[in-house]
Amino acid sequence: MKRSLAALTALLLALSASACSGDDAEESGPVTLTLAGWSLATTPEFKTLADGFRAAHPDIAVELKEYDAANYDTQMIADLAAGKAPDIYVQKNLKNFYTYQNGKQLLDVSDVAGKLGSGVGGLSSYQVDGKTWAIPYRQDSWVLFYNKALFDKAGVKHPDGSWTWDDYATVAKELTTKLKAAGDKALGTYQHTWQSTSQGFALGQTAGADLQSGDFGFLKPYYEKALDLQAAGAQVSFGDATTNSLTYQAQFGKQSAAMMPMGTWYIATLLSQQAKGDADTFAWGIAPAPQATKSTTGTAATPVTFADPTGLGINPKISESKIEAAKSFLAYAASADAAKALAGIGVTPADTATAADTIFTLKGAPTDDLSKFTFTTHDTKPENPVSKYTAPLQNILKDLHTAVLSGSKPIDAAITEAQDRAKNEVLSK
Amino acid sequence: MTTIADTRRRRGRVVARNTAVGWSFLLPNFAGFVILTMVPVGLLFYYAFTEWDVFGGATWTGLENFRQLARDASFWTALRNTLYYAAFHIPLTLGVSLGLALLLNRKLRGVAFFRTVAFFPYITSIVAIAQIWNMLFSPGFGPVNEVLRWIGVDNPPGWTTSADASMPAVIVVGTWRYMGYYMLLFLAGLQTIPAQLYEAALVDGASAWQRFRAVTLPGLRHTTFFITVLLTIESFKVLDLILVMTDGGPGQSTLVLSQYIFQKGFEENQFGYASAVSVVLFAICFVVTVVQFVVNKRRSA
16 A cells, blocks of 8 residues: 555656656747647658757757648548647648638737748638738649650650640650550650649639639540540540559659659659669659640740648747747748758758759759740639638539549539539538 | 344344445446437437537527438438448348358358358458449459440449449448348357257148248247347448548439438538437337337237
């Protein structure tokens, strides 16, 4: 009995001692910010930002908290609801930004936004009612990756930035035929199974297209082209791509396709995979995404494309003493220094112009002028324009996407069904 | 010298101590059950009548979620698909697992190996199963369609990529996955049937079919009922297999209620509405199970 009492007393003392030491650290010691990230072993951007910030602010430490990349928002929403979320957390895309902002899970960071340079892209997506709720540190854009070696093997001229979607389809078919004749199994192009590959471009490049209008007719020409490429054998069929769980990294990296529309985040992945031997070593480049009309093609114009920015927001439950430090971190993440640091690991920062020189000096990166133009010049529309309807509308559009590309439903019927569902299940609420 | 009162007191102390020890073993489990199961279930029923986006408080909306459900075409699609899955998966799994159990209840060489093989799908990762079956079902160059083409089927189905064939494909894989588990339950049931009954039937000249109908099936009645109840609940709650194999598609051809709940709650942050769908799913499972119990009781009477 005596021994039990002694143990209990020791335990209580130990607990109270640790509680006291915790308080002391928070009151007078150096500030430690916690930052959410995902797949830390393979996604070095969070550590790069933390290290860069620490170098400039030695008195503030940044501790990383890892989340699952695929379930990031689900886990983050649960942690925020439970009051256990990190001080700073990432807005992975815009699909859930409304949930966080409307749910009062973001601190107003308008003062940080007010001091940012004009080169930081994607800021407007985080502005609601005249206030800014997150700061972008990455702004990817969808571009066209192409394999220079396969183009040369097929004897097809490299992209020059002048392509419309019709030109792209023609070249994809030509490449397929000529590569086959040259004894290569590679297809002309690979459009991954995501709905973005058709819908993102359609929404971004069609004048007046608006998800909330509930009118999805603007998707039709893009699906007609996607189906045409499948039928011509210039692109793996949707069925084969989904049932065999094809990855876009393997399709392009292992030279199964000569072209691939994809976001600029793939630059870092491709460089790293080529360095490690996970991807073949070949010369590649990036060109502007094909355009809806000739008016936005050519290096004298600004190509229209899409992608959501990636931003950082502050958890409103952060302790008072840490708020200024957290705001400093957000300001650093969007700064020119951070842009260069991110570009140094192949990541596309929100300030692309500042980072272009850095990214194209990386080993294995292309050095041609068109790639540089593509990286720095674009009008990037959001994939998920912020609204309370975004998530449910995107779910309806995902069903449309799978129904059309699998050939289960004709385009018109699928669009009509999606419009009816949007009207009855989402927009009427 | 001990008196009767002393003995009673001592016995009372022993009983009290034993009761305390008993409760100390029970309480952690019981507390866990109440906190982790009963409280969330109770809350679910409350949230079904609210609008709640997880952040902040829920707003009481009465029957509004259920009114919306009645008009929600996707809910009805999910309900139809769930019933479709259950209607085929339950009898198919019952039949296949019983057949396997009968086959592997004999004294064959290597029977333990075959039993293990039949049980294997049940302990294999659902993700691995779904990936492999997806590849087998691949419309372009999957082995299933290769075989069909080889035997002369010119236009084989797209399986998981076709709105018409996706649910049958999922049912086939679902049956394959669970047959080993239910086979094991049937095997246990078969062991309880007295061998004398078969011997008597043989003496009477009963054929194999007659022995099956007159001895095996009645002997397995309780096992079959138990399996049917389990299968029914499992079928109505199917989620993981569909999520990995088809993600509810193409279109909404394999969208089931569990996935719809996940979609509304975790993807669209409408936890009140998702709770309402959960309550409907609970009600369906509850009613079907009660009906099964009533029918079974009448038959047993």
